[in-house]
Amino acid sequence: MSNYHIKHLEEYYQIYRKSIREPENFWEEVAEEHFLWRKKWDKVLSWDFAKPEIKWFEGAKLNITENCIDRHLVTRGEKTAILFEPNNPDEPAQHITYQQLFERVNKMANVLKSQGIKKGDRVCIYVPMIPELAIAILACARIGAIHSVVFAGFSATALLTRINDSDCKMVITSDGSYRGAKTIDLKGIVDEALESCPGIEKVLVVKRTGGNITMKEGRDMWLQPLLDEASKQCPAEIMDAEDPLFILYTSGSTGQPKGMVHTTAGYMVYTAYSFKNAFQYRENDVYWCTADIGWITGHSYIIYGPLANGATTVLFEGVPSYPDFGRFWEIIDKHKVNQFYTAPTAIRALAKQGSEMVEKFDLSSIKVLGSVGEPINEEAWHWYNDNVGKKKSPIIDTWWQTETGAIMITPIPFVTPTKPTYATLPFIGVQPAIVNEAGEELKGNQVEGRLCIKFPWPSMARTIWRNHKRYKETYFSTYKNMYFTGDGALRDEVGYYRITGRVDDVIIVSGHNLGTAPIEDAINEHPAVAESAIVGFPHDIKGTALYAFVTLKDAGESRIHENLRKEINQLITERIGPIAKLDKIQFTAGLPKTRSGKIMRRILRKIAEKDTSNLGDISTLLNPECVKEIMDEAL
Numbered sequence: 001m002s003n004y005h006i007k008h009l010e011e012y013y014q015i016y017r018k019s020i021r022e023p024e025n026f027w028e029e030v031a032e033e034h035f036l037w038r039k040k041w042d043k044v045l046s047w048d049f050a051k052p053e054i055k056w057f058e059g060a061k062l063n064i065t066e067n068c069i070d071r072h073l074v075t076r077g078e079k080t081a082i083l084f085e086p087n088n089p090d091e092p093a094q095h096i097t098y099q100q101l102f103e104r105v106n107k108m109a110n111v112l113k114s115q116g117i118k119k120g121d122r123v124c125i126y127v128p129m130i131p132e133l134a135i136a137i138l139a140c141a142r143i144g145a146i147h148s149v150v151f152a153g154f155s156a157t158a159l160l161t162r163i164n165d166s167d168c169k170m171v172i173t174s175d176g177s178y179r180g181a182k183t184i185d186l187k188g189i190v191d192e193a194l195e196s197c198p199g200i201e202k203v204l205v206v207k208r209t210g211g212n213i214t215m216k217e218g219r220d221m222w223l224q225p226l227l228d229e230a231s232k233q234c235p236a237e238i239m240d241a242e243d244p245l246f247i248l249y250t251s252g253s254t255g256q257p258k259g260m261v262h263t264t265a266g267y268m269v270y271t272a273y274s275f276k277n278a279f280q281y282r283e284n285d286v287y288w289c290t291a292d293i294g295w296i297t298g299h300s301y302i303i304y305g306p307l308a309n310g311a312t313t314v315l316f317e318g319v320p321s322y323p324d325f326g327r328f329w330e331i332i333d334k335h336k337v338n339q340f341y342t343a344p345t346a347i348r349a350l351a352k353q354g355s356e357m358v359e360k361f362d363l364s365s366i367k368v369l370g371s372v373g374e375p376i377n378e379e380a381w382h383w384y385n386d387n388v389g390k391k392k393s394p395i396i397d398t399w400w401q402t403e404t405g406a407i408m409i410t411p412i413p414f415v416t417p418t419k420p421t422y423a424t425l426p427f428i429g430v431q432p433a434i435v436n437e438a439g440e441e442l443k444g445n446q447v448e449g450r451l452c453i454k455f456p457w458p459s460m461a462r463t464i465w466r467n468h469k470r471y472k473e474t475y476f477s478t479y480k481n482m483y484f485t486g487d488g489a490l491r492d493e494v495g496y497y498r499i500t501g502r503v504d505d506v507i508i509v510s511g512h513n514l515g516t517a518p519i520e521d522a523i524n525e526h527p528a529v530a531e532s533a534i535v536g537f538p539h540d541i542k543g544t545a546l547y548a549f550v551t552l553k554d555a556g557e558s559r560i561h562e563n564l565r566k567e568i569n570q571l572i573t574e575r576i577g578p579i580a581k582l583d584k585i586q587f588t589a590g591l592p593k594t595r596s597g598k599i600m601r602r603i604l605r606k607i608a609e610k611d612t613s614n615l616g617d618i619s620t621l622l623n624p625e626c627v628k629e630i631m632d633e634a635l
């Protein structure tokens with residue numbers, strides 16, 4: 001029986017029903033047939049959402065890199081595993097075969113071991129989108145070290161918070177990084193962060209830009225000479241199914257980011273299975289996901305999912321606008337990309353350039369288009385469909401989260417009829433529920449509420465690093481016996497899901513998940529600021545942009561507001577990174593508060609959205625008078 005490649009809608013429903021009725025049998029078959037195990041499991045699933053505790057394939061032993069690399073060597077040794085496209089189009093692309101990847105990962109793994117890294121140690125990887133990033137990740141997995149990748153666009157403060165939260169022993173970084181016309185001094189950022197990271201013993205530095213950097217004696221080492229010395233054989237560490245594979249941080253509603261912990265076997269099985277089906281990947285296809293590996297999308301759908309299937313996965317160092325806005329289309333043409341996966345914010349930015357840029361290139365290789373990160377608006381969907389897919393390539397609008405590890409709701413291309421702005425149907429094995437505020441499940445179609453998942457799936461995060469209590473509170477305490485996603489959703493008359501957006505204090509800007517709290521904390525650090533509140537407002541390219549309402553300690557603050565605005569954004573850049581910069585900052589005498597002192601973001605959101613016709617009852621506020629002033633002076 002091959003459940004592995006879904007071919008038509010009837011088959012989807014048939015497999016879906018089986019995966020729901022007999023989840024253990026279903027996933028056991030997938031796991032048996034398509035992966036390499038050192039030892040099979042004793043039990044497929046045990047779970048308790050009240051604790052919460054979830055275990056898949058308990059008792060099994062494996063190494064994910066043997067599944068992503070070693071087992072392909074016989075049949076795919078000379079096949080390109082990673083196709084690296086550099087930032088600069090004049091620099092040649094690199095085709096790294098599975099055989100070469102095997103050797104490079106092993107060498108790297110041996111370097112890690114020689115520098116004292118052991119199974120279970122945490123290694124922070126702060127490397128731009130170059131092959132060494134993928135190699136470092138896989139090398140950690142090879143020896144059972146837990147990788148914690150931090151997006152190389154994050155600031156020193158964001159980096160050090162993450163390093164310290166998971167007690168990393170080592171940082172892997174590069175001298176610098178290229179992003180379009182810019183060169184970024186990555187090592188300088190690491191040096192600044194490490195002033196406050198006492199646990200870091202070693203820093204390995206990849207040479208990329210050749211920039212001027214300082215190396216700290218005894219701590220910092222160039223990677224290449226160590227690799228040159230290392231053996232290309234490194235036996236894989238045999239891991240338990242539930243051993244942590246990696247930690248990846250995501251924003252939450254407090255300042256402290258949440259270190260989501262993903263484990264080995266379930267994550268592997270589900271990402272591989274979903275990759276194959278959601279993208280309808282076939283042998284010899286060239287697949288490209290434009291996300292950064294610093295996000296979950298890159299972990300699951302640049303590295304683990306594709307490599308577990310022996311796929312060719314493109315790794316692009318640059319940005320869509322360099323050297324011009326034709327770059328994505330040029331790369332698709334150059335490498336004959338078959339599956340292309342990107343974010344609505346990129347689609348909107350590219351659509352703004354008109355279709356001429358697209359028409360210069362031959363995109364006939366494209367079979368499937370994907371979208372991820374935020375709801376894709378109708379206009380962007382049609383532009384993507386008409387100009388990139390030429391109306392013949394299905395768009396899969398894939399809904400999922402860092403926490404879910406892999407795609408949860410998506411059309412299956414050529415199988416599920418698509419509908420703009422709808423993520424459509426649950427993926428195999430996924431049991432969504434829409435609940436009302438009282439926590440009652442709304443059964444049947446044409447309902448709207450909050451999106452929950454009522455049964456475990458193999459790639460779900462198992463905990464928050466050293467904070468299981470927060471894991472339970474955030475995801476399993478709002479509604480009994482269900483995982484709460486934080487998103488709102490509706491189910492239409494045929495059972496298709498549409499994600500309506502976050503219902504908590506997280507704002508998605510250009511597809512980046514930003515918590516309001518850390519940004520407000522950064523603003524409040526400014527000595528002139530008394531208090532602040534952040535909300536989102538609609539933005540052409542970013543989807544949602546940030547609007548801050550700020551009160552000052554000294555209402556008669558003499559400095560002009562423009563300077564203050566710059567200083568506040570500077571602080572945000574330092575504390576979080578440029579992605580969290582504010583588009584609008586309104587200074588106001590007061591913020592609307594409830595009698596218990598909670599800021600009423602709902603009102604501020606309406607004002608920011610310029611939709612003040614129905615503000616609701618504001619008479620119960622502690623300070624209703626401030627609302628009119630805020631409305632009159634809204635930006």
Ligand code: WT7
Nearest residue numbers: 297372373374375397398399400401402499513
């Ligand atoms: C949040 C998760 C999934 C990897 C990238 C983001 C929003 C994501 C969609 C989509 C509507 C989406 C949700 C979700 N989101 N994809 N196709 N349609 N919303 O991962 O940073 O953990 O963010 O992104 O609000 O909860 P993340």
